[in-house]
Amino acid sequence: MDFTILILILPLASFLILGLCGMKMSHKAAGITGTLSLATVATLSYVTAALYFGAGRTAEGTFETITPYNICWLPLGGTLSIDMGIMLDPISVMMLIVISTVSLMVHIYSMGYMKGERGFQRYYAFLSLFTFSMLGLVVATNIFQMYVFWELVGVSSYLLIGFYYTKPEAIAASKKAFIVTRFADLFFLIGILLYGYYTETFSFTPSETLLVAAGGVIPVALGLMFVGGAGKSAMFPLHIWLPDAMEGPTPVSALIHAATMVVAGVYLVARMFGLFIDYAPEVLHIIAYVGLFTALYAAVVACVQTDIKRVLAFSTISQIAFMMVALGVCTSSDPHSGGLGYMASMFHLFTHAMFKGLLFLGAGAIIHAVHSNEKSRMGGLRKYMPVTHITFLIACLAIAGIPPFSGFFSKDEILAACYSFSPMMGAFMSFIAALTAFYMFRLYYLIFWGKNHYEEQLALYKAGATDHEPHKPHEAPLTMTLPLVILAAISVVAGFIPFGHFVSSNGEAYTIHLDYTVATISIVLSVGSILLATIMYKSGESRLTTAINSRMGAFIQAAYHRFYMDEIWLFVTKKIIFNCISRPIAWFDRNVIDATMDLLATATQKLGNFVRPMQSGNIQSYCVWFLGGALIIILTLIFFA
Amino acid sequence: MELLSTNILIFAGLALVMIVAAFAAVTTSRMMRAVTYLLFVLFGTAGVYFMLHYTFLGAVQIIVYAGGIVVLFIFAALLIGKGTIDVTHTSKRRYFAGLLTSVSAMMITLYLIVTSGFSTDKFTVDGVPMKVVGTALMGTDKHNYVLTFEVMSILLLACMVGAIMIARKK
Amino acid sequence: MIVPAEFYLILATILFFIGVFGFFTRRNLISLLVSTELMLNAVDINFAVFNAYSHPEQLEGFFFTMFGIGIAAAETAVAIAIIINVFRNVKSIHIKNLRNLKH
Numbered sequence: 001m002d003f004t005i006l007i008l009i010l011p012l013a014s015f016l017i018l019g020l021c022g023m024k025m026s027h028k029a030a031g032i033t034g035t036l037s038l039a040t041v042a043t044l045s046y047v048t049a050a051l052y053f054g055a056g057r058t059a060e061g062t063f064e065t066i067t068p069y070n071i072c073w074l075p076l077g078g079t080l081s082i083d084m085g086i087m088l089d090p091i092s093v094m095m096l097i098v099i100s101t102v103s104l105m106v107h108i109y110s111m112g113y114m115k116g117e118r119g120f121q122r123y124y125a126f127l128s129l130f131t132f133s134m135l136g137l138v139v140a141t142n143i144f145q146m147y148v149f150w151e152l153v154g155v156s157s158y159l160l161i162g163f164y165y166t167k168p169e170a171i172a173a174s175k176k177a178f179i180v181t182r183f184a185d186l187f188f189l190i191g192i193l194l195y196g197y198y199t200e201t202f203s204f205t206p207s208e209t210l211l212v213a214a215g216g217v218i219p220v221a222l223g224l225m226f227v228g229g230a231g232k233s234a235m236f237p238l239h240i241w242l243p244d245a246m247e248g249p250t251p252v253s254a255l256i257h258a259a260t261m262v263v264a265g266v267y268l269v270a271r272m273f274g275l276f277i278d279y280a281p282e283v284l285h286i287i288a289y290v291g292l293f294t295a296l297y298a299a300v301v302a303c304v305q306t307d308i309k310r311v312l313a314f315s316t317i318s319q320i321a322f323m324m325v326a327l328g329v330c331t332s333s334d335p336h337s338g339g340l341g342y343m344a345s346m347f348h349l350f351t352h353a354m355f356k357g358l359l360f361l362g363a364g365a366i367i368h369a370v371h372s373n374e375k376s377r378m379g380g381l382r383k384y385m386p387v388t389h390i391t392f393l394i395a396c397l398a399i400a401g402i403p404p405f406s407g408f409f410s411k412d413e414i415l416a417a418c419y420s421f422s423p424m425m426g427a428f429m430s431f432i433a434a435l436t437a438f439y440m441f442r443l444y445y446l447i448f449w450g451k452n453h454y455e456e457q458l459a460l461y462k463a464g465a466t467d468h469e470p471h472k473p474h475e476a477p478l479t480m481t482l483p484l485v486i487l488a489a490i491s492v493v494a495g496f497i498p499f500g501h502f503v504s505s506n507g508e509a510y511t512i513h514l515d516y517t518v519a520t521i522s523i524v525l526s527v528g529s530i531l532l533a534t535i536m537y538k539s540g541e542s543r544l545t546t547a548i549n550s551r552m553g554a555f556i557q558a559a560y561h562r563f564y565m566d567e568i569w570l571f572v573t574k575k576i577i578f579n580c581i582s583r584p585i586a587w588f589d590r591n592v593i594d595a596t597m598d599l600l601a602t603a604t605q606k607l608g609n610f611v612r613p614m615q616s617g618n619i620q621s622y623c624v625w626f627l628g629g630a631l632i633i634i635l636t637l638i639f640f641a
Numbered sequence: 642m643e644l645l646s647t648n649i650l651i652f653a654g655l656a657l658v659m660i661v662a663a664f665a666a667v668t669t670s671r672m673m674r675a676v677t678y679l680l681f682v683l684f685g686t687a688g689v690y691f692m693l694h695y696t697f698l699g700a701v702q703i704i705v706y707a708g709g710i711v712v713l714f715i716f717a718a719l720l721i722g723k724g725t726i727d728v729t730h731t732s733k734r735r736y737f738a739g740l741l742t743s744v745s746a747m748m749i750t751l752y753l754i755v756t757s758g759f760s761t762d763k764f765t766v767d768g769v770p771m772k773v774v775g776t777a778l779m780g781t782d783k784h785n786y787v788l789t790f791e792v793m794s795i796l797l798l799a800c801m802v803g804a805i806m807i808a809r810k811k
Numbered sequence: 812m813i814v815p816a817e818f819y820l821i822l823a824t825i826l827f828f829i830g831v832f833g834f835f836t837r838r839n840l841i842s843l844l845v846s847t848e849l850m851l852n853a854v855d856i857n858f859a860v861f862n863a864y865s866h867p868e869q870l871e872g873f874f875f876t877m878f879g880i881g882i883a884a885a886e887t888a889v890a891i892a893i894i895i896n897v898f899r900n901v902k903s904i905h906i907k908n909l910r911n912l913k914h
Contacts, residue, residue: 618906620735620739620834620835620836620906621735623834623835624735624738624739624742624835626740627743627746627831628742630746631742631745631746631749634749635749638749638753645890646853647870648813648814649814649818652814652818652819654864656818656822658858659822659826660822660826660829663825663826663829663830663849664829666829666833666845666846666849667830667832667833667836667837667842667845667846667849668833672839672841672842675841675842675845676841676845679845679848682826682849683848683852686852686855688877689822689856689859689902690859690876692814693859693860694863695859695863695873695876696879698859698873699836700888701877701880702855702880704907705878705881705884706848706852706883706884708853709884710848710883710884712859713888713891714845714887714889714891716842716891717841717891717894717895718841720895721841721894721895721898721904731824732854735835735836736836738835738895739832739835739836740832740835740836742831742835743828743829743831743832743835744828744832746828746831747824747825747828750824750827750828751821751824753872754817754820754824755817755821758866759815759816759817759865760901761822761864762815763864763866763867763868764816764863764864765867766813766882767867767872769870773870774870774873777870777874778858778874782867784871786874789874789878793878793881796881796882796883796885797884797885800885800886800889803889803892804888804889804891804892805892806898807889807892807893807896808891808892808893808895808896
């Protein structure tokens with residue numbers, strides 16, 4: 001498996017080439033360079049997966065963990081060292097496939113979407129940097145390497161959100177994303193340091209005795225790591241950056257803020273799953289409740305947003321929370337009794353990456369066609385954009401959990417895991433799944449059905465009411481539709497992958513079998529929600545919609561404003577932290593530390609001003625001083641010698 | 642009454658004149674007067690040399706100092722003109738600072754002189770014969786000063802050239 | 812009765828410090844030169860007195876006085892040349908006006 005190093009080197013090389021010589025290349029050359037390197041990486045990833053899973057199982061029935069490279073990068077004394085390397089195990093190989101596939105699709109798609117944009121080469125360079133960092137993150141051999149790449153991922157996310165750096169919103173959004181995730185990463189780092197200090201290693205498999213000796217510290221460390229993961233994976237209340245991150249180019253949203261980077265938190269918890277389940281099950285359950293709340297919150301907010309990318313962003317938050325819940329409801333590492341959630345979570349991560357990437361790319365195609373994010377500019381687009389329409393519908397069905405699309409299978413496993421944890425949890429999750437179906441189809445109908453904005457404008461133009469001819473929406477070029485079709489195809493068939501054979505909580509093969517009660521409930525709920533959405537939104541705003549709007553106006557307003565979470569954060573940071581902590585510190589700095597320095601300077605200056613007149617240039621006064629000094633010396637000699 | 646012998650009386654008169662003249666020279670507000678008072682001091686100094694029986698030295702003092710230098714002073718004072726020659730004193734603060742330092746330094750020096758106790762028994766009234774002065778000035782033996790004499794002459798030459806260079810009009 | 816050496820020394824000291832006082836307080840270049848001459852004179856007297864009272868068989872003090880007079884003459888000549896030159900340039904010999912060297 002020595003070739004796996006190429007999976008990391010190729011994107012890095014393409015980043016360096018595009019970043020350093022990009023301005024000398026044509027747009028086409030830059031795009032092809034990035035895409036080719038990514039195509040190679042994707043191929044290598046598939047080969048790796050084929051070889052890895054094809055190699056068969058060990059005697060215990062698990063896949064062997066392979067470490068082709070592990071270089072001691074920074075020895076810290078004792079057994080503690082920071083290593084850099086590549087580790088292959090079922091989840092990292094699975095992540096390699098997800099990342100390289102979605103990234104490749106986004107690379108191809110961007111050639112059409114970003115055509116003619118200023119900074120096209122820079123865009124590809126950043127995409128390569130992101131892919132490199134994300135791949136480095138998933139193949140990390142130890143928690144510290146993970147952290148290093150984790151931060152690199154954050155930086156590339158920051159760079160890509162702020163890609164349109166002349167737009168103030170984009171700058172604000174990139175800063176917000178960076179600061180919020182960085183704030184969460186502080187806890188992650190503390191967690192890592194605690195973990196490293198007590199287990200004397202940064203690897204994922206510390207010695208049993210040290211773990212037992214560390215006692216209560218391990219749950220704390222793992223909890224802190226989860227806070228870092230919650231920041232990246234936009235868990236409530238650290239989710240505030242993700243909706244704003246939609247200011248970046250849409251393919252970036254698809255790649256980073258839907259499919260890959262935001263699931264890093266889930267991946268982190270899955271990576272540390274063995275420790276969580278053995279030493280901190282209560283932390284795992286806290287994760288479950290946080291995830292549940294986030295999923296509910298985000299789903300409710302997603303129901304009323306008008307910006308289609310915002311809807312998708314909240315949908316992403318909700319779906320990632322699903323994965324977190326699935327991990328959190330695990331009670332043992334045996335998939336047959338309480339460990340099902342692990343497999344379900346990874347399965348959902350896989351399918352979600354595909355259909356959410358597809359949704360975002362589809363949204364990108366729509367935005368490309370109508371030049372707006374607002375639903376009011378859309379409607380009735382199905383005639384104009386047939387390919388986008390069909391693929392978007394497939395993605396909606398997948399996320400809504402309609403069989404035989406992939407989302408159904410993974411979501412069903414999550415629900416089954418939740419019901420086996422507690423019926424309450426399962427009921428809540430089913431409700432949220434129903435909400436998911438509702439808001440996705442609300443979005444679908446608002447975009448593709450109902451009155452067409454273009455036609456309305458055209459009618460007005462023909463009647464002479466407006467004097468500029470509206471822009472006719474058009475189907476996206478092949479570079480954009482091809483990835484849509486590929487991802488749609490994956491979304492259709494991915495559910496039939498025997499996922500449990502590859503990934504499960506204890507590594508042994510697990511055969512997915514549908515829990516028919518759960519499946520029936522969720523199908524009924526989803527279909528019901530879709531019908532409701534159809535009634536409410538298929539042909540514009542129906543009477544029912546108006547009635548609901550008038551009944552629940554305040555609630556809808558609150559949900560539209562995301563329950564004022566951003567305002568609460570601003571209040572906490574600006575009013576409380578700034579006023580109560582930063583201001584006193586600033587005061588102390590200005591009036592005590594600076595003042596001490598100022599005092600020194602002023603004293604020197606005053607002394608200088610006092611001494612300066614002596615240097616009058618007047619020889620007579622020098623002589624007086626000289627004689628006075630001589631007198632003192634003579635007197636001293638007379639009386640003391 | 643031995644204390645008040647002729648020598649001492651002469652010395653006392655001389656000293657009185659010199660001190661008064663010196664004091665007047667540094668306090669008078671007119672420059673010509675200051676130079677004139679200086680002349681008195683210089684004559685007094687010549688008198689002191691005579692009292693020490695260094696007659697040649699007294700003669701040199703009168704010729705060079707009183708005859709040469711004071712004339713230079715007078716020339717300078719006249720060249721610079723009446724309008725600017727009024728002597729003004731410095732500010733009161735500096736005046737008293739100068740007075741205080743010089744008076745206290747004088748006190749200490751006087752104290753040291755009085756308490757040190759010089760012997761006076763080697764003093765003779767023979768004086769120095771002119772021939773001795775001449776051979777010592779031109780001799781090359783021990784305690785002879787031909788080298789110093791030559792250095793002095795070069796110094797005077799340099800000063801002469803320098804003075805002309807500085808003072809001449811461009 | 813010969814005059815004790817201390818008397819001469821006291822006289823020289825008083826003259827010297829009158830010169831010092833003048834040097835400290837006068838504000839006029841020629842007056843400063845006068846003060847300097849007073850000090851030089853006092854020193855000359857000292858040389859002669861020490862020679863006469865301590866080592867009459869040698870003539871070091873004697874010749875020092877003589878050379879001192881010579882140097883005083885040279886110094887005065889140069890100083891007065893400078894003063895006249897200064898006056899010609901600045902139109903004043905008052906030292907408060909002679910500040911150009913400071914800058």
